[in-house]
Amino acid sequence: MYIVTAKEMYDIDHFAMTEIGLDGKLLMENAGRAVADRVTAIVKDTDKICVLAGSGNNGGDGFVIARTLLDKGYAVQVLQVVANDKILGDAYYHKRLFERCGGIISLFDGKCTSMITSNNVIIDAIIGIGSKGILREPLASLVHYINREAKKVISVDIPSGLPADEGKGEFISIQADYTFVIGAPKVSAFLNHTSPYYGKWEPVSIGLPSRAFKTNTSRFVWGIDDVRNSLPDRKPDDHKGEHGKGLVIGGSKEMPGALAMSLKASLRAGAGLITGATTEGVIRMLSANCIEATYKELSETNGFLDNRTDVSLEGYHAVAIGMGMGRRTCTGDLVRSLVHTAECPIVIDADGLYHIKEDLLDIENRRYPTVITPHPGEMAMLLGITVNELLLEPFRYSREFAIKNNSYVVLKGMITIITSPEGEQVVNMSGNPGLAKGGSGDVLTGIILAMIMQGQTIFQALCNACYIHGRSADELISEKHSYHDLLASDVIDGLAKVFRIIS
Numbered sequence: 059m060y061i062v063t064a065k066e067m068y069d070i071d072h073f074a075m076t077e078i079g080l081d082g083k084l085l086m087e088n089a090g091r092a093v094a095d096r097v098t099a100i101v102k103d104t105d106k107i108c109v110l111a112g113s114g115n116n117g118g119d120g121f122v123i124a125r126t127l128l129d130k131g132y133a134v135q136v137l138q139v140v141a142n143d144k145i146l147g148d149a150y151y152h153k154r155l156f157e158r159c160g161g162i163i164s165l166f167d168g169k170c171t172s173m174i175t176s177n178n179v180i181i182d183a184i185i186g187i188g189s190k191g192i193l194r195e196p197l198a199s200l201v202h203y204i205n206r207e208a209k210k211v212i213s214v215d216i217p218s219g220l221p222a223d224e225g226k227g228e229f230i231s232i233q234a235d236y237t238f239v240i241g242a243p244k245v246s247a248f249l250n251h252t253s254p255y256y257g258k259w260e261p262v263s264i265g266l267p268s269r270a271f272k273t274n275t276s277r278f279v280w281g282i283d284d285v286r287n288s289l290p291d292r293k294p295d296d297h298k299g300e301h302g303k304g305l306v307i308g309g310s311k312e313m314p315g316a317l318a319m320s321l322k323a324s325l326r327a328g329a330g331l332i333t334g335a336t337t338e339g340v341i342r343m344l345s346a347n348c349i350e351a352t353y354k355e356l357s358e359t360n361g362f363l364d365n366r367t368d369v370s371l372e373g374y375h376a377v378a379i380g381m382g383m384g385r386r387t388c389t390g391d392l393v394r395s396l397v398h399t400a401e402c403p404i405v406i407d408a409d410g411l412y413h414i415k416e417d418l419l420d421i422e423n424r425r426y427p428t429v430i431t432p433h434p435g436e437m438a439m440l441l442g443i444t445v446n447e448l449l450l451e452p453f454r455y456s457r458e459f460a461i462k463n464n465s466y467v468v469l470k471g472m473i474t475i476i477t478s479p480e481g482e483q484v485v486n487m488s489g490n491p492g493l494a495k496g497g498s499g500d501v502l503t504g505i506i507l508a509m510i511m512q513g514q515t516i517f518q519a520l521c522n523a524c525y526i527h528g529r530s531a532d533e534l535i536s537e538k539h540s541y542h543d544l545l546a547s548d549v550i551d552g553l554a555k556v557f558r559i560i561s
């Protein structure tokens with residue numbers, strides 16, 4: 059499933075019409091019918107439906123929906139929210155079809171709000187992705203009224219007034235209960251501040267060819283089929299070396315568990331051999347608990363790693379660094395020197411991110427893949443901006459950082475955005491609020507480390523790791539756990555089921 063900006067969606071429509079030859083009226087017919095089909099699944103035969111139709115093609119979709127529902131026997135009428143002379147082109151064509159089928163259209167006079175209260179389902183086809191700036195009057199007041207009074211609101215393509223793109227914090231929008239997105243979800247369906255306006259959303263296909271999407275966008279949602287297609291099988295004659303020898307560097311006297319979580323997750327996610335490099339004290343605590351890992355003792359100052367040991371990375375296929383190591387200056391020296399010298403992929407997480415902020419050039423100049431896995435607070439810290447600024451435009455900030463610093467960025471959050479150094483972006487939607495706990499990130503880093511040693515591309519490995527991590531939490535919530543009690547270590551145990559589902 060692709061994710062589009064408004065411009066990309068217009069380019070896709072344009073491509074379908076000019077390069078493929080699909081007629082705009084046909085696309086509108088397909089859109090309206092597909093939405094009407096979904097509407098019939100969520101309304102009752104006895105419901106009274108009011109379609110609000112605006113001036114553009116979104117309004118045109120509304121006329122098709124109204125005609126289709128009328129034909130199916132539903133009590134449906136249209137409230138046209140703009141003057142007659144504003145309905146033009148394909149929308150006018152479909153308005154006429156609706157009228158000729160016996161459809162009734164009322165004109166919104168700025169007051170006739172009884173249409174909203176006397177119908178129990180509102181279909182919002184006021185404005186789609188053509189919305190510019192903040193909604194003007196009288197539509198702004200109408201939207202406020204609907205949000206206050208309407209019973210069930212179903213938006214067509216996007217809640218009217220909501221921006222399709224990121225970077226816009228001020229708007230007046232319909233609060234939908236359901237949104238049927240036309241062709242592909244828009245970027246705003248994935249942002250913290252705009253996604254709640256969609257209610258439950260679902261894409262509907264209108265016959266736009268996949269060539270049109272491939273040509274015009276490079277952003278998509280990673281799903282289980284993508285995992286199945288890219289995760290390499292384990293062959294009967296494989297040996298442990300073929301599944302990667304990974305090194306996890308982290309831990310301190312204050313946070314020994316973070317390292318344990320990454321080690322165990324990495325082993326459960328299929329790594330061949332995993333070594334934990336940490337302080338003597340942490341090794342003593344963990345070794346009985348995580349017996350499948352091996353350990354390497356590093357030098358320390360008062361229980362925190364320092365840079366006095368000469369850490370050899372010879373023979374390791376990938377390294378993860380940062381979890382539970384703390385923010386002592388001596389530890390920072392170790393992180394920066396390893397990032398500088400490691401001749402293999404390196405995953406930097408948690409306090410490791412804090413330490414690299416001082417010298418991002420170390421990352422930019424690396425000749426081997428670098429993966430950073432920040433949550434929004436860490437990403438904002440790396441960028442020198444506020445979390446609110448980041449969350450207003452997470453796709454743009456991630457892409458700019460990844461390209462500028464030649465690194466893969468896994469920006470964790472309600473949804474996770476994975477960006478390659480070339481700017482390709484994937485969204486992972488598995489996972490749930492039960493993951494908002496200490497240790498979840500350490501588990502994800504462990505899974506990432508394992509995945510990047512399994513012979514997929516680094517980008518696929520990151521997408522698969524995020525999907526698998528979130529899916530484990532989803533399976534656990536659907537069975538025996540709740541958002542409240544789920545622990546990071548449960549997510550490690552849940553991996554067994556996810557791998558069985560995938561294979």
Ligand SMILES: NC(=O)C1=CN([C@@H]2O[C@H](COP(=O)(O)OP(=O)(O)OC[C@H]3O[C@@H](n4cnc5c(N)ncnc54)[C@H](O)[C@@H]3O)[C@@H](O)[C@H]2O)[C@@H](O)CC1
Nearest residue numbers: 071085113114115116185186187188189190192193194215
């Ligand atoms: N081939 C296509 O382009 C297709 C488009 N489709 C639909 O068409 C929509 C896009 O259509 P349009 O580009 O015509 O645009 P819209 O229908 O989204 O809205 C454009 C209209 O809204 C008005 N408007 C914009 N900003 C406003 C504001 N702040 N306050 C008040 N009025 C404002 C404009 O004056 C314009 O008349 C999509 O969202 C989708 O629903 C579908 O029918 C499928 C095919």
Ligand SMILES: [K+]
Nearest residue numbers: 182185216218
């Ligand atoms: K709409």
